[in-house]
Amino acid sequence: MSQGKLLTGNAAAAWGARLADVDYIPAFPITPQTEIIELLAQWAAEGEIPARFVTMDSEHSMLTAAGAAAAAGARVFTATSSQGLLYGFEMLYTIAGWRVPLVLVNVSRALASPITLEADHNDILAARDSGFVQIHSETCQEVVDSILMAYRLAEDQRVMLPVLVNLDGFTLSFTREPVTLPAATEVAEFLPPYRPNHAFIRGDKPMAQGAAVLGGAVYSYFRYQQHLAQENVLTVHEDIAEEFASRFGRRYGLIDTFQLDDADYVLVMSNAFASKGKAAVQRWRAQGVKAGLLRLRVLRPFPAAAIAAALKGRKAVAVIDQNLAPGSGGITYPEIVTALYQEKNRPPVLSVIGGLGGKDISAAEFDAVLHDLERAAAGERIVSPRLLYTRSEQERTRALLKIAGKEVTA
């Protein structure tokens, strides 16, 4: 049953870049991404990969260099995480506006303050309006495969946008599981060398890039073009996924569905913790509950039609956001509700916040969500969002507050 080799999510990301035969890797380390660039640095130093590997002085410089190299026609890979993504934030919008087809891996880690290392998705979702395409992966296998698909997507003339591929810190980045690496020769057929027909930075053919466009009309045109290119991803991705499946035997959709066909109750989740949701679904199925799971995979563009088609007519849906927009709630929840709004047969949709800062979501917490789903299906109004947090976790937090010198009452 098992095959391939055991790889961490970080090693899988490095292998994705290696198999994509990238030309240039500007790098800056941050936990939990560091292992990716350590591996690539080692391979570059040992001559295993022909790429030029350069360490930069910050993520801002790293992304600027990545965008500039991609603009010159190089195939570029880079990776960051959390505070690093935010430190380079300005350049995300800038290089997406340049319409350069690089791939940036983000290893999700919750944002300060307070500072932590483990995963949630406030980092990657902060970049949701930057113009980058976003692919979120659940397994180490999907990390490799998504990077390969991401280059095809990014370099397609109907798209020509940078792509962010996300994997969770710790729960995927440091987790080994079986991965099948496609042969480099087969990847080369799927992903031929990048031959841009519009690359703009050439020594013998100067041109201006990123010029100022005052007055709004010209700006509106270019900005809206980014949106149209994003919308094209919805169809281009399906073409690429089909070809990928025929070559490598693994089919990835815009969304991933698990036991969804006849499901009454549906969990909507993303990234590595979706595996835990699948375990809960299996457990509930064994108890006779018709449950299923929808995993958000391509998040930008937002596949609203696919999501609405998958969720309409269910008894109840719970969106478990592993992120929190203070003052609003779960970030993907309103997008999913919007996608369903035009459907006549739309289910009640609950908002749940779980796994912040990498907090575990226990079987009991999943059971609490199912209980809410059943109540919602019976017409009860459920308070949203619900934060998944156990009594023992609350007690432990209170004990720590006390040690920190805070008077905690009851």
Added chain:
Amino acid sequence: MLRIRFHGRGGQGMKTASRILGSAAFHAGLVVQDSPVYGAERRGAPMAAFTRIAREPIHERGAITQPDLVVVADDSLLSDPAAQPLAGCDRASTVLVNSTKDETTLRSITSATTRLLVADFTTLVLQSTQTLASLSTALGVIATRLVGLTLADALAGLDEELAATHLAEPQKAVNLQLAQAAYALADSWTPVQERADETFTPAQPLAEVTFDPPRLAVPSIYAVGNSPERKTGNWRQFRPVLHPDLCTRCWICFVRCPEAAISLDANEYPIVDYDECKGCLLCVHECPTHAFTAEKEER
């Protein structure tokens, strides 16, 4: 599915032990997932690593909350609130402790009701390799034995991990010998069984989080200066011991100690604060006259 949790301190090799087990099970054709959590990310600080072994794709992720087998790298972890190696153990769990103490003593420390296996792996490792670096080999292999895998699988798993190190061939050979000795040590122990049913600890009630005033809800620490209350002396595997007759009072150890655990006495000789000294042995390595030696900690 079998769920195995390793507890150790940064530097004791428990991530590697968990990978030796993972690679061995993968070699045996099983589906494997392994991952570490580093906590404080410091040498000597408690850490844990998890290995899941199954015949079907594994849908679990992250920490193992209800283990079938727990491997504890040293018994000081048993009473460390930052480690809690016995958390989530039940009657179906087996706990293996590396210790010189006997089972009765460990039971009285832990009030453990699980199956408890005890052996002194430290001595075994030091006898064969003269360095504790191979504790990962011994405990990874013994775990492989305890989940019912063959010696050939264990050696294949170890071989894969050794290949990723920069060890010279003779050292690799020593590790392979140690692996055979460790595997044989468990001959009288019956392997851990998969749980007959996957019913887990009773449901935890959920808490409601309500508004707290800023004095509580802002992540500031008012009780400043309490770090010394966390004694890090139990992180030590080896203690630095001063031989004053060799000491020239150059103070290099005093300056270099990264924890400021070395002070000077009235005669300007260094004194080690063993409550705080983590046993990094920088002083032993830095001392130009070899006035410090490293002595194995006996607790």
